[in-house]
Amino acid sequence: MKNTKLRITWIIPNVFCYLMLFGLSIWTVANSEGLQEINRLSLYVIIMLLLFLVSVFASYRIRTWIKEGKI
Numbered sequence: 001m002k003n004t005k006l007r008i009t010w011i012i013p014n015v016f017c018y019l020m021l022f023g024l025s026i027w028t029v030a031n032s033e034g035l036q037e038i039n040r041l042s043l044y045v046i047i048m049l050l051l052f053l054v055s056v057f058a059s060y061r062i063r064t065w066i067k068e069g070k071i
Contacts, residue, residue: 007071013058017055021048024047
């Protein structure tokens, strides 16, 4: 196990991205009618999709770095 502090430095923000995605998803579903009335639902869905893709890519990148022994 190499450099635990470096791993934690990369993993904690990634976990917060997933928590942010989870919270935004719940908020968007709870307020979907109001967002649809003001034509902002599609914007929030796009933001959720982008946040999901960033989170998954970061997880994949961290995993490959750990396997390569960089962190």
